[in-house]
Amino acid sequence: MDSANMRHVLRWTQPKASCNTTLLYSVQYQGEFELHVKNGRWMKTPDCQRIALAHCDLTLDLGSDSDYSLRVQAQCGSKLSVWAKFQFNRNNVTPPVPEIKVTTAGDALLVSVRKFPLTAATRVKVWKNDGEQQAEDYSLPADQEALKVPDLQEGAVYCVRAQVFLKSGMQSGYTDRHCVSITGPGAPAWKQPTAVTVTVVIMLGLLVVLFWSVIHCPPGSCQKFFQKEPLPPSLKEISGLQITIHHQGEELCEDTPRLLSAAQT
Known part of the structure; x- marks a missing residue:
């Protein structure tokens, strides 16, 4: 075989x-x-x-x-x-070395493991900087393919290795070392786009309410908001002036067809 x-x-x-x-x-x-x-x-x-x-x-x-x-x-x-x-x-049979992906989320370390066969368990070693001798071991059962290690030191570098092992005691070799830096508990990546979306929705809602209010505002109520201000005294004198328009006499025009007929004779 x-x-x-x-x-x-x-x-x-x-x-x-x-x-x-x-x-x-x-x-x-x-x-x-x-x-x-x-x-x-x-x-x-x-x-x-x-x-x-x-x-x-x-x-x-x-x-x-x-x-x-x-x-x-x-x-x-x-x-x-x-x-x-x-x-x-x-x-x-010696199982193959698993595939792992190491990421961070705030002050936590996330380790995703892809293994074959799926019935194999996984052993994960996590250590800080170059202190592999003080590494902590974590065990993932066969039905679990992700590990979260929380409460890590912000700004520190952590490294990870993983291997799979079978019930018979056979185990694979360890993966290569994967190291990442802990960024700290900053705002989750989903907050910024969510905040923008909420802001846009609120602004659209306010515009719709304002537009509806202007269209459906009763005359009596609208006059409270749109009152006519009185004219100042200087403009009141001008407003009293009366302008007289003289109508000029209408010009009399001869009938064009008659002029044409007179020229022909």
Whole structure:
């Protein structure tokens, strides 16, 4: 079995007996569920029935941490070989190093972990500056993929490593060191856009209320807000002046068609 990054590929060698036609192979597996619940039934691997290749990818078929029995049979024409058997448990395979992402939120450290298999637990080491010997260990269960470490020193640099381990005791190597600086308990990133949005909504609401008030204002009420101021004395004298307009006599115009007819004669 070749296992790399939790991908399991079963390989076998060709039988020594010669065959006049193409050798075909079929693969079956049996886990604890098939053994105890289905009365020892062998399951056929869908993608590895009567194939000419000498290998089969069983990653999707070996979906639990139980013991599996695997077997392969060769076929030459109408002749079948005996089953070649193999025992496997993916817990006995060294798991791959997880992928981590380290960020900060105020005075807290956030560590996101991506791991495979998903049933693996995670161990996270956190330390301040170069004091890795005094690192604190944190454990994440299999159903948790994020860790929050609060109440850290503002302005200090903290570093993180992580590894995954299986129930069997097998564990991956540690990730590379990831270091970040703690920025302190400043305002969360969501506050600024939220404040802008609230301000815009309030201003729009005030404009709508003002516009509605102007349109629906009763005449009597509106006069209280828009009162006519009296004219000053200097303007009152001017306002009393009367302007007389003399009408000039209307000009008499001869009829144009008559002038034209007179010119013609």
